[in-house]
Amino acid sequence: MLYRTAGQYKTSYEADQALFPVRQDAILLMVVLALAYVIFPLTASEFTFQTLLIPILIYSLAAMGLNILTGYAGQLSLGTAAFMGVGAYACYKMITLMPWMNPVIAILLSGVFSAGVGVAFGIPSLRIKGFYLAIATLAAQFFLIWLFEKWAWLYNYNASGAIQVPNLDILGVYVTGPLASSVTQYYVVLVIVTLLTLLCINLTRGTLGRTWKATRDMDIAAELIGINLMKSKLTAFAVSSYIVGVAGALFVFQWRGAAEPNLFEIGLSFEVLFIAIIGGLGSILGNYLGAILIVGLPVVLNIVGEIELHDVSLAVWVIIALVLGGLFAAAVSLRSKGTMIGVAVVTLLLVGYAFAQSRGFELHSAMIEHLNIMIVGSLIVFFLIIEPHGLARLWALIREKLIIWPFPH
Amino acid sequence: MKQFAKLAIATAVGVVMGTAAIADGLYAPNLAYRTGPFAATGIPLMNGQRDYIAMLNARDGGVGGIAIDFDECETGYSTAKGVECYEKTRGSAIVTQPWSTGITLQVLPKTNVDQIPILAPGYGFSPMADGRTFQWAFNAPSGYWDAADMIVQYLEGQGDLSGKEIAFLHLDHPYGKEPIPVFEAMAEAKGFDFNPIPVGLTEMQNQSAQWLQIRRTRPDYVVMWGWGAMNAGAITEAVKTRFPMENFVGVWWSGHDADLALVGDAGKGYKSISFSFPDMDAPVMADIRKHVVDTGLSLSNETEMQGVFYARGIVISMILVEGIKTAQDHFGTAEIDATQLRWGLENLNVTEERLAELGMSGMVPPFSTSCSNHTGHSGGWMLEWDGAAFAKVSDHLMPNVDGYAALAAEKAAEYAEANAPWPINEACEG
Numbered sequence: 143m144l145y146r147t148a149g150q151y152k153t154s155y156e157a158d159q160a161l162f163p164v165r166q167d168a169i170l171l172m173v174v175l176a177l178a179y180v181i182f183p184l185t186a187s188e189f190t191f192q193t194l195l196i197p198i199l200i201y202s203l204a205a206m207g208l209n210i211l212t213g214y215a216g217q218l219s220l221g222t223a224a225f226m227g228v229g230a231y232a233c234y235k236m237i238t239l240m241p242w243m244n245p246v247i248a249i250l251l252s253g254v255f256s257a258g259v260g261v262a263f264g265i266p267s268l269r270i271k272g273f274y275l276a277i278a279t280l281a282a283q284f285f286l287i288w289l290f291e292k293w294a295w296l297y298n299y300n301a302s303g304a305i306q307v308p309n310l311d312i313l314g315v316y317v318t319g320p321l322a323s324s325v326t327q328y329y330v331v332l333v334i335v336t337l338l339t340l341l342c343i344n345l346t347r348g349t350l351g352r353t354w355k356a357t358r359d360m361d362i363a364a365e366l367i368g369i370n371l372m373k374s375k376l377t378a379f380a381v382s383s384y385i386v387g388v389a390g391a392l393f394v395f396q397w398r399g400a401a402e403p404n405l406f407e408i409g410l411s412f413e414v415l416f417i418a419i420i421g422g423l424g425s426i427l428g429n430y431l432g433a434i435l436i437v438g439l440p441v442v443l444n445i446v447g448e449i450e451l452h453d454v455s456l457a458v459w460v461i462i463a464l465v466l467g468g469l470f471a472a473a474v475s476l477r478s479k480g481t482m483i484g485v486a487v488v489t490l491l492l493v494g495y496a497f498a499q500s501r502g503f504e505l506h507s508a509m510i511e512h513l514n515i516m517i518v519g520s521l522i523v524f525f526l527i528i529e530p531h532g533l534a535r536l537w538a539l540i541r542e543k544l545i546i547w548p549f550p551h
Numbered sequence: 552m553k554q555f556a557k558l559a560i561a562t563a564v565g566v567v568m569g570t571a572a573i574a575d576g577l578y579a580p581n582l583a584y585r586t587g588p589f590a591a592t593g594i595p596l597m598n599g600q601r602d603y604i605a606m607l608n609a610r611d612g613g614v615g616g617i618a619i620d621f622d623e624c625e626t627g628y629s630t631a632k633g634v635e636c637y638e639k640t641r642g643s644a645i646v647t648q649p650w651s652t653g654i655t656l657q658v659l660p661k662t663n664v665d666q667i668p669i670l671a672p673g674y675g676f677s678p679m680a681d682g683r684t685f686q687w688a689f690n691a692p693s694g695y696w697d698a699a700d701m702i703v704q705y706l707e708g709q710g711d712l713s714g715k716e717i718a719f720l721h722l723d724h725p726y727g728k729e730p731i732p733v734f735e736a737m738a739e740a741k742g743f744d745f746n747p748i749p750v751g752l753t754e755m756q757n758q759s760a761q762w763l764q765i766r767r768t769r770p771d772y773v774v775m776w777g778w779g780a781m782n783a784g785a786i787t788e789a790v791k792t793r794f795p796m797e798n799f800v801g802v803w804w805s806g807h808d809a810d811l812a813l814v815g816d817a818g819k820g821y822k823s824i825s826f827s828f829p830d831m832d833a834p835v836m837a838d839i840r841k842h843v844v845d846t847g848l849s850l851s852n853e854t855e856m857q858g859v860f861y862a863r864g865i866v867i868s869m870i871l872v873e874g875i876k877t878a879q880d881h882f883g884t885a886e887i888d889a890t891q892l893r894w895g896l897e898n899l900n901v902t903e904e905r906l907a908e909l910g911m912s913g914m915v916p917p918f919s920t921s922c923s924n925h926t927g928h929s930g931g932w933m934l935e936w937d938g939a940a941f942a943k944v945s946d947h948l949m950p951n952v953d954g955y956a957a958l959a960a961e962k963a964a965e966y967a968e969a970n971a972p973w974p975i976n977e978a979c980e981g
Contacts, residue, residue, distance in 0.1 A: 189638045197631075291723060301732050301962065302676070302725035304656055306969055320660035320970065398634070400656050402725055404752050405630070441635060508585035511625040 145544040161343065178332060183325050191324035192397075193441045198433045199328075199335045200392050205417040205429040206342055207385030212415075213423035214346055215378035216358025217267050221279035222414045224286035225383045226390025227406035228256040231296050233391035234305045238298055245310040245317050246330060249395060253387035259286070260383020267375045271361070283408055290403035304402040307395050318395045327396045334392065338385055343426055345381065354378050355424075420522060422532025431533035435521065440514050447510035451496035462492070476543045480528035576618035577887070579604070579871060580640040581648045587627035588755070589779035592807050592860065593650070597623065598851040599864020600648075602843045603835075607872060609842040614872055615879040617886060628779070630654055637661075645889045646670050646871060652726040655688075660970050662687035668893045670874070672867045673698075673803055673826055676966075677729060677959065680926035682897065683979045684963040689896045691870055691927040692918040693826040695776075696959070697950035698802050698931075699730035701824050703737050704948055705933045706772055706800070713742035718770035720761060720777065720785060723749035727776045730802075732962075733955050734774075740954075746770060755781040762788045775801040783810040786818060796820035796936075803827075806934055806941060808858035816938040826931035827915050828943060829862035834910025839865075859934065859941050866915045873899055897922055916947055922979040928952045 145166050152158040162168040182195060208222050233252035236243060263282040267275050290296060297305050309319030316322040317330055345351055353374045356364035365371050394401045413436065421432025466489050473481035505513075529536040581600060584593040604621040613619050624636035633654030637647060647662075647669050649655045655675040662669055669688045671679070677696040679688040706712060719734060721727030731747060738745035746768065748761050758781075765773060773794065777785055782805045789799055797820035806823025830836065836856075843849045844856075855861050878887045878895025887895070900919040906912050918929030933945035967973040 189642075192638045193635045301728060302652075302656065303728050304653075304725050306656070306660070306966075308969055309971065320664055321972070398630070398657065399660065402653065402656075404724065407752070444635075445639075507583065507623040507625040511586050511627060 145541065145547070147545055175336075183328060186328075188324050191328050194438050196324070196328055196331055196397050198430075198437050199331050200389055200397055201414065201417055201437045202429045202433040203335050203338060203392065204386055204389035204414045205421060205432055206339065206426060207382045207387075207389060208414055209418045209421075209423060209425070209429055210342065210346070210354075210385065211378050211382035212418060213425065214351060214358060215354040215375065215382075216271075217264070217375060217378060218272060218276040219279040219382075220276050220408070220411050220415070221263065221282035221286070222386055223406040223408060223410035224283045225256045225260055225386040226393055226410065226414075227286055227290055227403070228259045228383075229253055229387030229390030230394040230401055230406075231290060231305070232256065232387070233395055234307075235296065237308065237310065241308075241310075244312060245395065246312065246334070249330075249334065249388060249391040252391040253384040256387025256390065257380045257384040260379045260386070261376055264376055264379030264383075267379065268372055280408075283411060287403050287406055290406065302402075304400055305394070306400045307398075320399060331392055331396050334388065338388065339426060342385070346426070350377060350381075358424075416522070420525060420532055422534030425532065425534035427537065428532050428534030431537065435525070435533065436518070439521070440518055443514045443517060444510060447505055447513070448507075450499065451492075452500050475548065476540065478540070478543075480524075484524070576613055576620045577645055577875065578620045578622065578640070578643045579646050579648075579875075580622045580624055580636070580644050582626045582633050582636045582640075582650050582654060583623040584626050584628040584650065585623075586625060587629065589628040591809065592779050592782070592804065593628070595807075595809075595851070595855045595858055595860035596864040596867070598849065598855065599861040599866075600868040601864075602839050602849050602851060603865045603868035604872070605848050606835075606839045606842045609846070609848070610838055614875050615885040619872070619875070626650070626654065630657055633657065641665055641667055645875075645887065645892045648867075648871070649675070652676070652724070652729065656725060659685070659688060663974055666893075667889045668874075668896055670867075670871055670896065672870055673863075674726070677733075678962040678966065680924060680928070681959055681963040682921070682923045682925040683976045684967050684973070685925060686974070686976050687893060689874075689920065689925045691896075691899060691920050691925065692915060692929040693803075693931060693950070694926045694928075695729045695802070696733045696955050697926070697928050697952070698824050699733045700737070700950040700952075700954060701931060701933075701948045702774055702800050702802075703734070703741070704951070705822075705824070705945060707741070708945075714744075715771040716744040716746060716768065717772045717774055718765055718768065719745060719747040720758075720765075720773055720775045721747060721749060722755070722777055722781055723751045726778060730776060732958060736955065736958065744770075750777070750781055750785075755779065756784045758784050758788050761785075762792050762794075765794065766792050772798045772800065775799070775805045777801065777805045782807060783813055786810055786814055786821065789821075790814045790817045797822070800824070800933075803863070803931070806859050808854075808860070808941065811936045811941075818936050819938045821936040822944070823859075823934050823936075823941065824931055824948075825859060825863075825934050825941075826929070827859065827863040827866040828913060828932060828934070829857060829859055829941075830911075830914050831857060833912065833914060835865065835914075836910075838910065857940065862914055866911070869909060869911060869915070870896075870899070870901075873901055873905075896920065897925065899927070922976065 147164055150165055152163065162171065186195060204222060204226060208219060211217050211219050229252045232255035233248050236248045236251065237245065263279060266278040270278060291303065297303055307319050309316055309321045311317060315326060317326055353369050356369055357371060357374045361371055417429060417432035417436050420435060422428030466485055470482065470485045473485060525533060583597040584590060585597060601621060604619050607613060608618050624640055626632040626636055628651050630653040633649060633651060634657050637658050644667060647658060647667050649658055649669060649671060652675055655669065655671050658669060659676065671690045673690065673693055675690045677694040679685045679690050680694055734745050748764060750758055750761055775785055789796065796818055799821050801823040803823060803825045806825055811818045811821060851861060874892055874896035875887060877898050878891045879885055881894060882891050897920055901917055903917045906917060916929040916931060918927035920927050928950050930947055930949040932943045932947060934941040935944040967975065
């Protein structure tokens with residue numbers, strides 16, 4: 143019904159190979175874009191910008207960069223955070239050496255430096271693969287962090303060893319630094335992320351993407367059909383590191399405002415890798431879904447944990463009930479057991495917590511944090527069990543079921 | 552849908568019965584860390600802060616007739632979480648207590664725009680003392696550079712320093728690097744050898760490489776700027792390598808009772824400079840016991856309450872409350888806002904008499920702040936571990952602030968320039 147594809151005839155090759163051959167997909171995308179470009183900026187609070195919208199976009203971009211390398215070209219990398227650091231430090235150096243430079247151009251150029259570093263550290267991939275390559279990229283991770291700490295020129299000999307983002311403007315509007323408003327920062331991030339996503343979608347669908355996928359699936363066979371493995375692997379490292387570098391520059395310049403070397407520790411690499419894996423390796427959409435889960439969910443849970451549930455108005459409860467009920471009904475009709483269990487657990491938790499609160503129970507901030515870690519951790523396990531290929535694959539399955547709904551096979 | 556109907560009923564009942572404690576009063580959030588690798592050192596401080604405010608709310612009904620809504624937001628010492636907490640609380644908060652040099656560095660540039668005072672007692676960026684440049688930041692009663700100066704003064708009291716070697720074991724983090732410029736300047740002036748030894752965040756608990764270096768070079772003194780798990784790591788390692796404990800001195804964040812209790816008698820002689828001191832017989836402790844501990848509101852325990860860090864938490868909350876009180880008296884209103892609290896923190900005058908009134912004599916040196924001096928530089932004491940507790944082993948030490956005034960001014964100017972346009976309060980004199 144909602145997703146009926148019957149009657150959508152393709153009469154030309156262009157139409158058949160369009161980015162979104164199904165009309166509903168295009169409509170859905172328009173809705174998402176309208177939300178991102180118009181509704182969110184109009185309604186979001188400062189808190190939402192700084193803790194949800196901006197970081198989710200930046201993490202998605204970083205995961206997308208990694209996904210090009212790991213998901214499309216099959217080269218496992220554990221050095222993502224270090225490449226983000228290269229982007230951030232390159233941007234900082236460019237802007238402090240050439241203060242007249244347009245900050246957006248500096249952010250886009252900073253990716254070039256990380257692409258160079260990425261290619262250099264990608265050279266071992268010509269000889270080794272799999273876990274061995276992961277170890278080689280781990281070397282990049284440790285070496286680059288060490289460099290950020292010891293090479294004082296990189297942070298302009300600042301006594302604290304940290305870099306601070308200066309106030310920079312374009313035509314009188316502050317774009318970076320503490321004086322920049324969150325809306326401006328959000329739009330800068332959004333436009334850059336949109337453009338790079340478009341680039342990635344097209345790259346992965348084109349010749350380059352096909353050579354990457356061939357390399358990933360079986361490199362010997364790829365070589366036999368005439369694919370230059372060196373070119374394929376190194377371009378994957380270059381494109382991936384470029385995107386990761388831009389994400390790193392955005393990370394510091396449009397979000398954090400200051401950075402010390404240990405910000406780019408291996409923990410960040412893993413976080414980005416988890417986003418890519420949980421979102422779905424070899425997909426673009428998955429990066430966004432993964433980032434929402436890993437970056438957005440803890441923040442939302444923290445807020446929910448602190449709300450006095452009995453102060454919430456009835457209207458909100460009705461909306462929550464409708465959403466949960468609707469999801470449950472959809473899950474039942476789609477026979478998706480995982481979703482059913484998920485919705486039931488969420489409902490139970492919510493009701494239980496509200497009941498406990500009405501009895502005078504209060505969660506301490508530290509306890510919320512502990513619970514948060516447990517919930518997010520178990521959700522990661524849960525999603526990986528019900529769909530090992532990630533959230534993007536989960537969405538694809540739901541979409542397929544929706545297309546034939548209400549007549550399941 | 553049935554359960555939601557039930558829930559609605561439960562909600563209604565709850566509201567009628569008035570179990571919903573809607574907190575009101577002055578909203579003073581604390582960016583606490585009771586989780587993560589630094590939790591062990593964080594918890595006693597957070598408990599001290601929390602208990603002092605709880606005591607005031609129970610005993611006096613708050614400050615100036617209005618309760619203080621003291622709320623914690625968990626950061627786990629992570630800068631990202633800290634910024635999240637800052638964004639979450641700043642809407643109605645009258646103060647930000649960032650609790651980490653990293654978070655302080657992140658929120659410092661925003662304070663001019665958001666107009667919320669940062670209260671960072673004994674931590675943060677030392678040049679914050681310059682109130683003309685850092686109008687919204689306060690690190691009373693002492694900054695890191697004061698600590699560095701007092702430690703060197705104390706060591707000089709043990710004998711001439713020229714030709715001696717001081718190893719500086721520090722966390723490789725903005726916090727640990729903070730005092731290096733002052734130590735270097737003093738090394739040049741006094742002719743001692745200054746040798747920084749960084750400890751990375753990942754090697755906090757395994758410092759064998761650093762201590763191997765110390766054993767090889769045999770420095771006359773080791774000065775430590777450690778935090779969290781690093782302190783315990785360094786102290787156990789020092790005991791293991793038989794470094795003479797009396798030549799081992801830490802900053803105030805490296806003087807945590809629990810870290811030394813691990814080694815007990817073997818840690819005898821270890822020293823730590825401090826701007827606060829625990830006094831279990833002080834009237835304020837009796838009040839906390841009566842109004843908070845006995846009523847079951849406290850999260851602390853007996854051993855923790857005897858420690859240096861719990862007492863420091865009390866002192867830190869006292870500074871905030873005195874700021875609120877000063878502002879209330881000046882503006883003639885109980886419900887002060889962030890701008891008014893800024894004035895209050897800038898005009899603190901906590902004298903010996905005031906401390907006696909508060910029941911906190913000897914727990915912190917008397918101090919005062921002004922428009923141009925946001926630190927107060929009131930000095931502190933050298934504490935020594937006697938095998939079971941810390942004891943004062945020096946008179947009241949005062950930092951020689953003039954020694955690094957030029958450096959502070961230079962760093963403040965550098966900061967203002969890097970963050971241009973940065974407003975300077977020209978109205979301040981001196």
